[in-house]
Amino acid sequence: MATITALETRDVRFPTSRHLDGSDAMNPDPDYSAAYVVLRTDETSDDGEPDGLAGYALAFTIGRGNDVQTVAVEALAHLVVGLDLDEVCADLGAFSRRLTDDSQLRWLGPEKGVMHMAIGAVVNAAWDLAARRAGLPLWRYLSDLTPAQLVACVDWRYLSDALTPAEALALLEEAAPGRAARRAELDRHGYPAYTTTPGWLGYSDEKLARLCREAVADGFGILKLKVGLSLDDDVRRLGVARAAVGPDVRIAVDANQRWDVDDAVRWLTALEPFDLAWIEEPTSPDDILAHARIRASVAVPVSTGEHTQNRTMFKQFLQAGAVDLLQIDAARVGGVNENLAILLLARKFGVPVFPHAGGVGLCEMVQHLAMADFVAISGSMEDRAVEYVDHLHEHFVDPVRVERGRYRPPTAPGMGARMWPASVEEHAFPDGAAWRPEPAAARLVARVPA
Amino acid sequence: MATITALETRDVRFPTSRHLDGSDAMNPDPDYSAAYVVLRTDETSDDGEPDGLAGYALAFTIGRGNDVQTVAVEALAHLVVGLDLDEVCADLGAFSRRLTDDSQLRWLGPEKGVMHMAIGAVVNAAWDLAARRAGLPLWRYLSDLTPAQLVACVDWRYLSDALTPAEALALLEEAAPGRAARRAELDRHGYPAYTTTPGWLGYSDEKLARLCREAVADGFGILKLKVGLSLDDDVRRLGVARAAVGPDVRIAVDANQRWDVDDAVRWLTALEPFDLAWIEEPTSPDDILAHARIRASVAVPVSTGEHTQNRTMFKQFLQAGAVDLLQIDAARVGGVNENLAILLLARKFGVPVFPHAGGVGLCEMVQHLAMADFVAISGSMEDRAVEYVDHLHEHFVDPVRVERGRYRPPTAPGMGARMWPASVEEHAFPDGAAWRPEPAAARLVARVPA
Numbered sequence: 001m002a003t004i005t006a007l008e009t010r011d012v013r014f015p016t017s018r019h020l021d022g023s024d025a026m027n028p029d030p031d032y033s034a035a036y037v038v039l040r041t042d043e044t045s046d047d048g049e050p051d052g053l054a055g056y057a058l059a060f061t062i063g064r065g066n067d068v069q070t071v072a073v074e075a076l077a078h079l080v081v082g083l084d085l086d087e088v089c090a091d092l093g094a095f096s097r098r099l100t101d102d103s104q105l106r107w108l109g110p111e112k113g114v115m116h117m118a119i120g121a122v123v124n125a126a127w128d129l130a131a132r133r134a135g136l137p138l139w140r141y142l143s144d145l146t147p148a149q150l151v152a153c154v155d156w157r158y159l160s161d162a163l164t165p166a167e168a169l170a171l172l173e174e175a176a177p178g179r180a181a182r183r184a185e186l187d188r189h190g191y192p193a194y195t196t197t198p199g200w201l202g203y204s205d206e207k208l209a210r211l212c213r214e215a216v217a218d219g220f221g222i223l224k225l226k227v228g229l230s231l232d233d234d235v236r237r238l239g240v241a242r243a244a245v246g247p248d249v250r251i252a253v254d255a256n257q258r259w260d261v262d263d264a265v266r267w268l269t270a271l272e273p274f275d276l277a278w279i280e281e282p283t284s285p286d287d288i289l290a291h292a293r294i295r296a297s298v299a300v301p302v303s304t305g306e307h308t309q310n311r312t313m314f315k316q317f318l319q320a321g322a323v324d325l326l327q328i329d330a331a332r333v334g335g336v337n338e339n340l341a342i343l344l345l346a347r348k349f350g351v352p353v354f355p356h357a358g359g360v361g362l363c364e365m366v367q368h369l370a371m372a373d374f375v376a377i378s379g380s381m382e383d384r385a386v387e388y389v390d391h392l393h394e395h396f397v398d399p400v401r402v403e404r405g406r407y408r409p410p411t412a413p414g415m416g417a418r419m420w421p422a423s424v425e426e427h428a429f430p431d432g433a434a435w436r437p438e439p440a441a442a443r444l445v446a447r448v449p450a
Numbered sequence: 451m452a453t454i455t456a457l458e459t460r461d462v463r464f465p466t467s468r469h470l471d472g473s474d475a476m477n478p479d480p481d482y483s484a485a486y487v488v489l490r491t492d493e494t495s496d497d498g499e500p501d502g503l504a505g506y507a508l509a510f511t512i513g514r515g516n517d518v519q520t521v522a523v524e525a526l527a528h529l530v531v532g533l534d535l536d537e538v539c540a541d542l543g544a545f546s547r548r549l550t551d552d553s554q555l556r557w558l559g560p561e562k563g564v565m566h567m568a569i570g571a572v573v574n575a576a577w578d579l580a581a582r583r584a585g586l587p588l589w590r591y592l593s594d595l596t597p598a599q600l601v602a603c604v605d606w607r608y609l610s611d612a613l614t615p616a617e618a619l620a621l622l623e624e625a626a627p628g629r630a631a632r633r634a635e636l637d638r639h640g641y642p643a644y645t646t647t648p649g650w651l652g653y654s655d656e657k658l659a660r661l662c663r664e665a666v667a668d669g670f671g672i673l674k675l676k677v678g679l680s681l682d683d684d685v686r687r688l689g690v691a692r693a694a695v696g697p698d699v700r701i702a703v704d705a706n707q708r709w710d711v712d713d714a715v716r717w718l719t720a721l722e723p724f725d726l727a728w729i730e731e732p733t734s735p736d737d738i739l740a741h742a743r744i745r746a747s748v749a750v751p752v753s754t755g756e757h758t759q760n761r762t763m764f765k766q767f768l769q770a771g772a773v774d775l776l777q778i779d780a781a782r783v784g785g786v787n788e789n790l791a792i793l794l795l796a797r798k799f800g801v802p803v804f805p806h807a808g809g810v811g812l813c814e815m816v817q818h819l820a821m822a823d824f825v826a827i828s829g830s831m832e833d834r835a836v837e838y839v840d841h842l843h844e845h846f847v848d849p850v851r852v853e854r855g856r857y858r859p860p861t862a863p864g865m866g867a868r869m870w871p872a873s874v875e876e877h878a879f880p881d882g883a884a885w886r887p888e889p890a891a892a893r894l895v896a897r898v899p900a
């Protein structure tokens with residue numbers, strides 16, 4: 001009998017603020033960071049790993065507080081260590097509920113913030129483990145589950161006024177016959193990506209124009225720009241971007257929660273001439289009613305989701321007609337299970353999902369959810385795309401492959417968050433080489449967009 | 451020039467689960483705990499404290515995870531240590547925003563969960579410090595601030611679609627002329643309390659009946675019972691309670707988030723004959739729309755708030771007409787400043803506030819907010835009461851005084867959360883005497899309801 005023998009964590013941080021990559025209206029100087037999680041087992045690994053089979057995942061933060069996030073992961077060890085590996089892999093729904101139902105830890109959320117992201121990381125590590133054990137990339141592993149197995153993954157509490165297990169089962173069964181054809185389509189064409197690489201607020205107009213042109217040349221059909229610090233600057237930058245890419249490339253904008261309702265309406269009315277694909281996070285991620293009001297007042301499609309804390313909030317955004325599209329994030333909610341619930345809700349309401357990614361490891365993880373959604377849930381890639389940002393991928397053992405503006409389906413087993421041991425050591429905070437004083441450390445910083 | 455010299459924290463836990471005090475449908479075995487916070491200064495204390503002037507507060511948890519909460523408080527030290535004491539006390543609005551606006555830490559919420567409760571604890575400690583420095587209990591200190599000063603305490607972001615600073619100022623100015631008379635009324639009569647002491651799920655029917663009768667004899671006009679595990683049991687227990695207290699005492703019930711919408715409607719329809727004062731937390735604290743649906747479907751008044759994460763959520767509960775009354779909690783949101791925002795919103799919407807308390811230190815802290823609300827904001831004690839639970843008060847230097855069912859206005863300076871050093875040491879986790887193996891430890895456990 002194999003068991004989970006340890007829950008290991010590391011505080012890993014990349015000094016991205018030194019180059020203003022990732023700067024937006026709310027987050028001027030992020031240091032992309034990971035509370036990195038390894039679930040160890042005493043089972044031998046098929047691919048001859050000397051340390052045996054393990055599951056890998058991370059909670060994503062942007063610097064300070066990554067220590068708090070790491071301690072929160074450690075607080076889950078008592079619920080995980082010693083579990084039978086067969087039982088965990090056979091019922092990942094029960095595993096997930098075991099973590100969210102610890103009544104004392106639940107007080108720290110419930111199901112939100114640091115503690116919920118910690119649960120998400122451990123749940124994702126268990127899915128990574130199960131997929132590795134099966135020798136499959138997670139998207140394949142997920143899309144091999146039966147409709148009933150997928151329904152059993154979801155914690156249905158608080159959802160029944162919008163979606164019942166029986167309705168979800170019917171939706172999944174409706175999608176089942178097309179799974180094989182859609183897998184083949186994914187293998188041939190990949191999944192659409194969109195890029196935020198050109199649009200950070202810290203970049204000059206010249207760099208913005210150059211990166212926009214490069215993105216289009218690289219095959220991206222959607223670009224996203226950060227907005228929200230200055231309306232005049234945003235009008236100018238959108239002019240630069242639109243001139244650089246022409247009328248046929250879609251441009252989305254992201255305000256990163258900067259506005260109240262009236263600000264958002266004023267700003268978006270001024271930006272309407274640029275034919276925006278969507279406005280992302282116009283206001284507080286908690287403010288369902290404000291999103292609904294903004295959506296009713298402007299022509300720009302409204303979206304949110306990367307900070308949306310759990311399925312109950314996603315449900316309400318859909319029920320209130322507050323969004324035209326949604327972002328999901330692999331590392332914000334309670335892991336794969338809760339994202340399955342959110343994808344099922346989006347399917348029920350007919351709202352397309354454009355997963356949030358970037359940061360560190362988010363592209364690697366979330367692509368699996370988008371592809372499993374295409375194969376087994378929504379059945380559609382139309383008017384959908386996964387965010388892509390071109391940095392920090394070299395730290396992952398199985399980095400994303402984006403070609404001609406499309407994600408290639410991963411073929412390596414697992415969920416993609418496993419990092420190279422040398423990258424973990426170099427970026428361990430505060431003692432890793434990357435955190436030694438400049439300028440020596442600058443040489444060790446990850447490759448960044450020039 | 452005096453400064454804040456240190457942010458000290460302690461992980462303090464009380465083994466309350468050994469006696470089933472505090473047991474409810476979602477929290478079967480809480481160990482009431484505090485991430486205890488002390489803001490040290492280099493200013494001499496007027497009352498001759500050898501360690502000088504300090505501010506005290508706590509974040510409340512129910513056991514496991516209190517270490518995570520404590521680390522989260524420590525993560526704020528860089529924002530606090532070294533600040534000029536005059537500047538902090540002169541602009542506690544700026545102090546509060548300094549903590550919520552740390553862009554990297556903000557990612558861990560934003561404004562919710564572990565990190566936001568940590569901010570709330572540090573903000574409350576700063577208010578405690580300011581009030582001690584002024585030699586006033588916090589409720590007096592708050593109700594001495596001018597309307598403009600109170601408005602400046604609030605972070606108005608995300609509120610303008612429901613309440614503007616100008617509207618808030620007008621409401622506060624309307625209440626200003628009656629302040630002196632209301633202070634005198636508080637001094638004479640105190641502030642109404644209600645009690646949850648009889649109603650925990652772990653108690654027998656006999657104990658329930660006895661505690662109900664005792665509560666009425668002690669002068670309480672409202673009792674609250676926990677419900678939600680078994681409808682049959684709840685019908686029986688409410689019968690016992692109603693028989694014990696007669697028709698004139700109000701009985702509220704608390705489901706601690708157990709239900710989906712349909713469950714809540716079914717359950718509350720069955721409980722309607724018991725003439726309930728309110729149903730508290732019928733479903734997820736995140737589910738504004740579900741509360742609105744439940745409220746539209748049952749005759750029992752609907753309430754929530756002790757787990758409501760921030761002002762943006764409270765705003766929506768009010769905008770959506772989802773509640774008949776609200777609970778605030780001293781230690782869940784971002785401290786005094788955010789609770790002022792919530793009290794102003796409740797005033798604007800005409801919804802009465804019944805503050806949540808109990809746990810450890812929550813009564814001591816929240817009474818100040820209720821009394822400041824009466825004097826300076828809502829101007830009313832009618833159809834309002836502060837929750838009271840009779841345990842763990844002996845660990846506080848200035849414990850609450852509840853007489854004949856009413857909170858006596860505190861007279862000691864500060865917010866009330868300062869604990870006796872011996873209590874902190876005894877209950878420090880995991881090495882304090884209270885956490886040594888039973889039965890020796892049982893002798894050291896705090897006094898509990900017999």
